[in-house]
Amino acid sequence: MSSSYTIRMEKICYSVGGRKILQDFDFCLERGVNRTILGISGAGKTTILKLMLGLLQPDSGQIFIGDLCITNLPESRFMQQRKCIAIVFQGGALFDSMTVGENVGYRLFEEGRLPLPEIERIVLEKLRFVGVGPALNLYPAELSGGMKKRVAIARALAADPDFIFFDEPTTGLDPIGVYNICSLMQRLQAEGKTTLMVTHDLATAFATSQRFTFLHDTRMLFEGSEAEMRGSPISEVREFLKPTDESLFV
Amino acid sequence: MNIAIIDKVMLNFFSELQNYFALIGRTLVRMFDRPFYYREFVIQFDKLGFSSLFICILSGLFTGMVMALQSLIQLKPYAATSYVGGMVAITMVKELGPVLASLMVAGRVGSAITAELGTMVVTEQVDAMRVEGTDIVKRLVVPRLKAMLLALPLLTVMVDAISLLGGYIMASGYGINPIMYITGIPQFMVFQDLIEGLVKPVVFGFLIAMTGCYVGLNTRGGAEGVGASAKQAVVLSSVLILVTDFFLTKIFVAFRG
Numbered sequence: 001m002s003s004s005y006t007i008r009m010e011k012i013c014y015s016v017g018g019r020k021i022l023q024d025f026d027f028c029l030e031r032g033v034n035r036t037i038l039g040i041s042g043a044g045k046t047t048i049l050k051l052m053l054g055l056l057q058p059d060s061g062q063i064f065i066g067d068l069c070i071t072n073l074p075e076s077r078f079m080q081q082r083k084c085i086a087i088v089f090q091g092g093a094l095f096d097s098m099t100v101g102e103n104v105g106y107r108l109f110e111e112g113r114l115p116l117p118e119i120e121r122i123v124l125e126k127l128r129f130v131g132v133g134p135a136l137n138l139y140p141a142e143l144s145g146g147m148k149k150r151v152a153i154a155r156a157l158a159a160d161p162d163f164i165f166f167d168e169p170t171t172g173l174d175p176i177g178v179y180n181i182c183s184l185m186q187r188l189q190a191e192g193k194t195t196l197m198v199t200h201d202l203a204t205a206f207a208t209s210q211r212f213t214f215l216h217d218t219r220m221l222f223e224g225s226e227a228e229m230r231g232s233p234i235s236e237v238r239e240f241l242k243p244t245d246e247s248l249f250v
Numbered sequence: 251m252n253i254a255i256i257d258k259v260m261l262n263f264f265s266e267l268q269n270y271f272a273l274i275g276r277t278l279v280r281m282f283d284r285p286f287y288y289r290e291f292v293i294q295f296d297k298l299g300f301s302s303l304f305i306c307i308l309s310g311l312f313t314g315m316v317m318a319l320q321s322l323i324q325l326k327p328y329a330a331t332s333y334v335g336g337m338v339a340i341t342m343v344k345e346l347g348p349v350l351a352s353l354m355v356a357g358r359v360g361s362a363i364t365a366e367l368g369t370m371v372v373t374e375q376v377d378a379m380r381v382e383g384t385d386i387v388k389r390l391v392v393p394r395l396k397a398m399l400l401a402l403p404l405l406t407v408m409v410d411a412i413s414l415l416g417g418y419i420m421a422s423g424y425g426i427n428p429i430m431y432i433t434g435i436p437q438f439m440v441f442q443d444l445i446e447g448l449v450k451p452v453v454f455g456f457l458i459a460m461t462g463c464y465v466g467l468n469t470r471g472g473a474e475g476v477g478a479s480a481k482q483a484v485v486l487s488s489v490l491i492l493v494t495d496f497f498l499t500k501i502f503v504a505f506r507g
Contacts, residue, residue: 087381110383155378
């Protein structure tokens with residue numbers, strides 16, 4: 001796959017139980033441009049990630065990974081293309097029945113291409129990278145929230161993806177946990193990974209992304225840099241950046 | 251009732267039915283595909299089979315004792331108490347053994363399958379597996395189905411055997427000796443009865459596993475959704491077992507001519 005490939009959404013409409021989540025939504029994630037999707041809870045941020053991964057199917061519109069349109073394709077047909085993407089779910093989504101080591105090496109074990117010692121080496125390397133090496137043989141239930149997030153990042157890294165999606169990576173973490181996740185994301189970006197994050201944590205967003213997309217009422221209301229966002233005349237964006245008494249109970 | 255509501259309910263029902271059969275189809279196609287997930291199969295066999303052993307033994311023992319007691323009361327006026335072994339055997343092997351074991355397993359294991367898969371769905375573990383390139387049906391459904399197809403017939407045989415023992419414990423109180431008890435069995439049973447008694451748990455096991463997996467994988471919401479799904483799976487499996495039992499019996503009777 002070319003180094004300049006993109007993940008694109010064109011005219012996406014998606015609804016759940018008759019409620020519209022996205023309406024004619026266009027979005028493009030280029031390699032090398034780290035982005036954050038912002039918006040209030042329930043705006044459809046996580047839905048965008050799941051649509052891009054093919055975990056959800058849109059009502060209409062098209063999604064492309066590189067040149068391949070994955071809309072309505074069976075998963076087996078775009079598994080190869082999706083390997084360039086990894087995701088860190090909001091709660092970590094670690095497999096309860098497996099140890100931390102088995103979680104991190106899951107994809108490598110499944111693929112069965114590498115010998116066991118090589119997989120073990122990669123697993124240890126990734127766990128050390130995120131700073132939870134000693135947790136190798138623990139089960140997810142024995143980890144704190146912050147450690148779970150870091151193990152989830154290690155699992156995402158194990159398959160060496162080009163794009164890493166982060167779904168609310170700092171939610172529920174203490175300031176040190178948030179700092180750790182931010183610095184990890186920055187290190188990943190320095191290593192050439194492209195990150196796409198959905199969050200409503202502005203500090204994390206501005207510390208780790210160059211471009212920002214603001215979702216409101218099923219549509220993209222704003223797209224641009226931090227400076228452009230801070231200077232935006234759009235009232236919803238201004239309200240989101242600096243809530244006032246008017247936003248109470250809205 | 252408003253016609254639009256009936257329309258919506260029917261549409262929903264047939265859509266669910268279609269998805270259920272689609273999952274069955276995909277599962278059957280993948281049953282013989284690699285990778286086989288042996289470790290997962292062994293774990294599931296342990297969870298589904300061994301963990302249900304005690305409850306099956308207990309229900310088999312007491313049902314056998316009750317069957318024998320009721321039969322002895324009915325047979326005594328006719329001086330036919332020596333037939334008690336045969337009566338317990340035919341009832342248990344053909345009907346009660348498979349149905350009882352299946353209902354026990356549906357309650358204990360079917361709900362556990364649903365709760366486990368449902369929790370994986372709501373905590374996004376299933377999505378994570380899909381992103382990691384795993385075929386969910388092959389990884390989660392097929393090992394559970396295989397384990398159930400092997401475990402339930404074995405549990406049924408155990409229930410049958412224990413119920414015969416329970417029946418003998420009661421019969422011995424009425425002066426029936428072991429020889430009389432055992433020789434009464436072939437007078438009531440033929441080889442086909444044993445086959446029927448083993449085909450039924452295979453079919454019931456299939457229904458329990460597929461229903462548990464289907465409901466589990468379609469869980470929505472959080473903890474409340476998981477609880478509702480587990481309840482739904484038990485009710486659905488139990489009803490399916492009883493309905494299917496009737497139709498299977500009809501088919502077996504038709505084959506006997």
